[in-house]
Amino acid sequence: MPGPFAVIDSPLALGGLVVIVVALLLVDLLFFARAGEPTFRESARWSIGWLVLGLSIALPMYVLDGSEGAINYTTVYLIERSLSLDNLFVFLLIFAYFRVPHANRPILLFWGIVLALVMRGLAILIGVELIERFHVVIYALGVLLLYLAWRILRGVDETVDPGKGLFVRAVRRVFPISADFHGPHFFTKAEGQRQATPLLLALVSVVAADIAFAIDSIPAAFAITTDSFSIWAANAFALLGLRSLFALVEELIKRFRYLDQTIAVVLAIVALKLLTEDLVHVGPVASLLIVLACFTVGIAASVVSDRRDPGTARERRQEREDKVEAGRL
Numbered sequence: 001m002p003g004p005f006a007v008i009d010s011p012l013a014l015g016g017l018v019v020i021v022v023a024l025l026l027v028d029l030l031f032f033a034r035a036g037e038p039t040f041r042e043s044a045r046w047s048i049g050w051l052v053l054g055l056s057i058a059l060p061m062y063v064l065d066g067s068e069g070a071i072n073y074t075t076v077y078l079i080e081r082s083l084s085l086d087n088l089f090v091f092l093l094i095f096a097y098f099r100v101p102h103a104n105r106p107i108l109l110f111w112g113i114v115l116a117l118v119m120r121g122l123a124i125l126i127g128v129e130l131i132e133r134f135h136v137v138i139y140a141l142g143v144l145l146l147y148l149a150w151r152i153l154r155g156v157d158e159t160v161d162p163g164k165g166l167f168v169r170a171v172r173r174v175f176p177i178s179a180d181f182h183g184p185h186f187f188t189k190a191e192g193q194r195q196a197t198p199l200l201l202a203l204v205s206v207v208a209a210d211i212a213f214a215i216d217s218i219p220a221a222f223a224i225t226t227d228s229f230s231i232w233a234a235n236a237f238a239l240l241g242l243r244s245l246f247a248l249v250e251e252l253i254k255r256f257r258y259l260d261q262t263i264a265v266v267l268a269i270v271a272l273k274l275l276t277e278d279l280v281h282v283g284p285v286a287s288l289l290i291v292l293a294c295f296t297v298g299i300a301a302s303v304v305s306d307r308r309d310p311g312t313a314r315e316r317r318q319e320r321e322d323k324v325e326a327g328r329l
Contacts (some may be wrong), residue, residue, distance in 0.1 A: 013064065014229060017109055021117070021236045024053075029110050032244055043247035050241025054081065057237055063228065072225040073234050075288040079224070079270070080238035082263050082295065089245055091206065098202040100181075107184045108167050108199065109243045112206040116213065120235045123214040123220075124228045144219050145271035149264040171196060171204050223270040257305050262298030266291055 032038065032046055054077050061069040062070035091112075095105060171177075175187075177195035182188040221231040269290060 017229075017233055017236070017329065021240070023272065024240050025110065025113065028241060028243060029106065031105075038244065038247045040248070043244045046244035047241060047248050050237075050244065051081070054237035054240065057233065061233070064232065065198075065227070069225075069227065069230060070286055071288050072227065073230045075224045075291055076221045076231055076234035077238055078291050078295070079220050079266065080217055080235050083213070083220070084238055084242060084245065088242075091209070091246060094202055094205045094209065096196050098205070100202050104181060104184055104199055105246075106243055108203055108206065109246060111203060112210060113239050113242055115207050116210040116239055117232075117236055119207075119210055120214045120218060121232055123218045124231050124235075127218055127222055139275060142219075142223070142271045142275035145223065145267050149267040149271065152260050152264040152267070161218065166206075168204050170199050171201060175200075220267060220270050223273050257302040258298045259302070262294055265298075266294045269294070 028046075032042075038046075054075065058070040058074045061073045065073075091109070094100075095108075096133075100108060120284075176193065178188050178190060178195040178197050180197075181199055182197050184199070186194050186197055186203065188197055217235070218231070221234065225231065273287065
């Protein structure tokens with residue numbers, strides 16, 4: 001049942017959410033790592049803070065949409081947050097490929113997050129409309145999630161070349177590319193000619209990745225709820241703090257041996273929920289508990305495995321570091 005002040009579908013609620021998200025994005029851009037490259041401890045504090053904030057949004061969601069709405073939001077948030085960890089692999093590859101200086105990464109991530117929020121909003125609106133008109137879309141989304149789970153199990157393709165992406169090639173055809181970065185600028189002038197900087201190519205690659213992420217992540221949210229407000233709110237707060245999470249991701253991935261397997265299992269379970277929802281109803285509480293159980297088991301298995309075989313763990317971490325340094329992720 002909706003809460004006593006159910007205004008979740010009103011333009012006022014959506015407008016208020018957009019204002020809050022924009023303000024928090026500015027806080028992140030202006031105050032995180034003001035002294036330069038963030039330390040691991042600073043990144044950890046900010047990441048935990050953003051996580052607590054994202055989970056605490058369940059309280060106003062309870063007021064706006066009742067207990068079911070709050071649980072649906074929390075479940076979608078946890079799924080989207082976990083997917084953002086895996087997606088940061090691609091950002092690492094893009095930054096390494098274009099050799100983006102550390103000083104330029106914050107502005108690149110900022111605009112990447114803003115554009116991701118816009119594109120996911122469009123994907124949500126289109127998805128809701130399609131589901132309402134064509135129920136069979138539910139099954140197509142379920143199959144798409146199963147494919148995504150299988151793809152994650154295979155791991156990131158080390159042969160991916162961001163410089164050969166469709167969008168990047170289009171930019172190269174329209175603008176000449178400068179040889180060097182020019183601070184945070186996407187364009188520069190040389191000998192009276194307007195040129196794109198490598199930072200613009202990196203941004204275009206991030207946008208292309210954002211589009212792929214939207215196609216991957218939005219179906220997972222629809223498996224939990226079709227409420228567009230809740231899905232976009234969960235995506236927005238999952239993307240907030242991505243800069244601090246980016247600084248942590250390399251170390252987190254090294255310590256979380258079974259991250260890919262855990263995410264793949266979660267997505268496969270969500271896909272089965274979509275494909276069988278006409279036969280078996282799984283409530284929001286059960287969905288949330290299943291997601292939490294999967295991550296608990298994955299984290300515990302990673303910790304136990306590393307303790308039993310510290311030598312292999314060190315080799316895996318070194319291999320990951322070597323790949324990042326070589327621009328191959």
